[in-house]
Amino acid sequence: MLIDDITAILGSQAGYLLEHTCETIQREKLHTPGPGFIDRVHAQSSRNNQVLNSLASLYRHGRLGGTGFLSILPVDQGVEHTAGASFAPNPDYFDPENIVELALEGGCNAVASSFGVLASVARKYAHKIPFLVKINHNELMTYPNKYDQVLFGTVKDSWNMGACAVGATIYFGSAESDRQLTEIAAAFEHAHELGMATVLWCYTRNEAFKRGGIDYHSAADLSSQAVHLGVTIQADIIKQKMPETNRPGFKDLNFGKWDEAMYGQLMSEHPIDMCRYQVLNCYAGRAPLINSGGASQGTSDKEEAVYTAVINKRAGGAGLIMGRKSFQRPLAEGVEILHAVQDVYLEKAITLA
Structure with missing residues (x-):
């Protein structure tokens, strides 16, 4: 797609997103994505050469x-959301080979999935596309349902199957978050010792984060503090949901600590400014922020994916990790949506706000 195509997809939102100038956090204060990011940023850290090589594998693959x-194509929903509910729209994806083929056809930098999915086809594909193994999951077979991320395997298992990176989720704010944090901090340390990169899904989770009809899980302040904690345990790349509101979660829920400048000076109601606050909390972009693509909504998926990509890129983010919008439909349509997102990052006319 060209910039005219992207503008047409954005429709009435085109000017709002493409012409916005961020006046909360100037772009000069960020470590921004681009060619040579490993040399400019990652190489300044304590990461060893093998980790840098693994990161380079991710950055060099695919259309981007x-x-x-x-x-990145993430397909761990067979565990996280039950396989039947996730793959009923396209049963082809019960077969792990089709998951990897979608990532290859879609020109992705990497494919992210569970131990079982990636191990079942590792000898055929681990050398063709970077593997990102998700080492912990929440599963919905326990009755009543619980919400806790538990380890499904080891970092060494991931390394043995040829993966260049491991990923994990922490439910920040949950009763189990302290255990998850210490488990994953240790797992990431081991991954770095083996030369693997690390990606952290930094989700907020607590029923108390819903009040008065408002869901603060996606509030910019809570989600940004979650990513700050994720960078603190040395995640190389941070995954977070796109912030949906700048309502003051800490203040409204009366917990934690806040400063009025967080809401009046460091962010606004504009989605690019809220996403930039997430980037700021990723050590000013030293840990790249990738936002999730969200659930499939049907015919509007392509428009929503492009919308999210434009916000992420203009905020200073490093990309999207999108699954259901691509695999819950025929292969050609899934590839088309993945390419549409990638075209946003390839389009030089879309710059930092």
């Missing part, structure tokens, strides 16, 4: 290879 941006 060499740009400093990432497009």
Whole structure:
């Protein structure tokens, strides 16, 4: 797609998103994605050369290879959301090979999935596309349902199957978050010792984060503090949901600590400014922020994916990790949506706000 195509997809939102100038956090204060990001940023850290090589594998693969941006296909929903509910729209994806083929056809930097999915086809594909193994999950077979991320395997298992990275989720704010944090901090340390990159899903989770009809799980302040904690345990790449409101979660829920400047000076109601606050909390972009694509909504998926990608890129983010919008439909349509997202990051006319 060209910029005219992207503008047409954005429709009435085009000017709002493409012409916005961020006056809360100037772009000069950020470590921004682009060619040479590993040399400029990652290489300044304590990461060893093998980790840098693994990160380079991620950054060099697919249609976005060499740009400093990432497009990752995540398919762990068979565990997280039950396989039947996730794959009923397209039963082809019960077969793990089709998951990897979608990532290849879609020009992704990496494919992210469970131990079982990736191990079942590792000998055929681990050398063709970077593997990102999700080492913990929440599963919905326990009755009544619980919400707790538990380890499904070891970092060594991931390394043995040829993966270049491991990923994990922490439910920040949950009663189990302290255990998850210490488990994953230790797992990430081991991954770095083995030369693997690390990606953290930094989700907020607590029923108390819903009050008065408002869901603060996606509030910019809570989600941004979650990513700050994620970078603190040395995640190389941070995954977070796109912030949906700048309502003061800490203040309204009366917990934690806040400063009025967080809401009046460091962010606004504009989605690019809220996403930039997430980037700021990723050590000013030293840990790249990738936002999730969200659930499939049907015919509007392509428009929503492009909308999210434009916000992420203009905020200073490093890409999207998008699954259900692509695999819950025929292969050609899934590839088309993945390419549409990647085209946003390839389009030089879309710049930092």
